[in-house]
Amino acid sequence: MKWVKRIMSIVVGLGIIYAGLILFLILSGTKDQPTKTPDTVLILGAQVKGSSKDNAYPSTVLKERLDAAIPYLKDHPDATVIVCGGQGSDEPDSEANVMAEYLRVHGITQKQILIENTSTRTKENIQNAQHKQALGNTVIVTSDFHMYRSKLLAKRLGITKISGLPAISKSSATFKTYVREICALGYGLLFDH
Numbered sequence: 271m272k273w274v275k276r277i278m279s280i281v282v283g284l285g286i287i288y289a290g291l292i293l294f295l296i297l298s299g300t301k302d303q304p305t306k307t308p309d310t311v312l313i314l315g316a317q318v319k320g321s322s323k324d325n326a327y328p329s330t331v332l333k334e335r336l337d338a339a340i341p342y343l344k345d346h347p348d349a350t351v352i353v354c355g356g357q358g359s360d361e362p363d364s365e366a367n368v369m370a371e372y373l374r375v376h377g378i379t380q381k382q383i384l385i386e387n388t389s390t391r392t393k394e395n396i397q398n399a400q401h402k403q404a405l406g407n408t409v410i411v412t413s414d415f416h417m418y419r420s421k422l423l424a425k426r427l428g429i430t431k432i433s434g435l436p437a438i439s440k441s442s443a444t445f446k447t448y449v450r451e452i453c454a455l456g457y458g459l460l461f462d463h
Contacts, residue, residue: 292455299418302434304342308349309406311435313339314395314420315355315365316413326363328372331413331439336369338437339411340376349409352384352402354395392416393423400427407431413439419455 313335320326328336343351351373355365366387373383384402389395399405408429410420414436424432 295418296415296451296455299416299421299434300414300436302417302421302436304409304435305407305431305433307407308346308409310399310403311339311343311346311349311351311409311411312396312399312405313351313353313369314392314410314412314416315353315369315389317358318361318363318365318368320362323363326361326368328368332365332369333372334437334439335411335413336372336376338435340373340378342409342411342435343373343378343382347379347382349382350384350403351378351382352386352399354386354389354399356388356390358390392420393427396420396424396427396429400429405429409433409435411435411437413437415439415451419451422455 316332316335317329318326318332319329339351343349353366353369353373355369357364364385364387366385370383370385374380384399386395386398386402389398396410408424408431410417410424410432412420412434417434417436421432421434
């Protein structure tokens with residue numbers, strides 16, 4: 271029985287070390303600063319809520335991302351913003367459509383906005399945005415906990431000029447999202463190429 275306890279101790283110890291290293295990478299992304307000369311701003315999608323297309327609205331996480339992007343977009347009116355995100359089975363409209371409407375209501379002009387409304391995950395958000403136009407000097411806007419992985423995926427997809435504008439996560443589900451991101455980043459480091 272001693273060897274079982276020893277193996278369990280090693281497994282638990284390795285798990286703690288792994289979680290600590292991944293958490294360190296995640297936290298490093300929360301301090302990112304966006305470039306002062308953006309060509310493209312990618313706002314990554316998150317869940318939208320509502321009972322129909324007419325009353326669809328951004329979830330707390332998505333609203334945090336949009337609210338972080340708006341002042342930056344107003345300071346850089348020549349940058350194109352690409353809103354990314356398709357429509358999940360539990361969503362009344364695509365994330366990108368809801369995001370575009372929210373930006374318009376908050377003073378971002380329609381000519382500055384491109385809509386990418388087919389993607390279902392982070393890697394697809396970035397890949398599909400690349401098909402919309404040449405991205406150039408790119409700023410990713412996403413939740414602070416999601417920034418490291420998003421930039422990692424962008425670099426793997428060939429975007430060399432990349433910086434981030436992290437939206438500070440104030441949601442009551444922050445602990446849960448960090449735990450989920452620890453798992454997602456571990457998977458992304460190993461398999462998302």
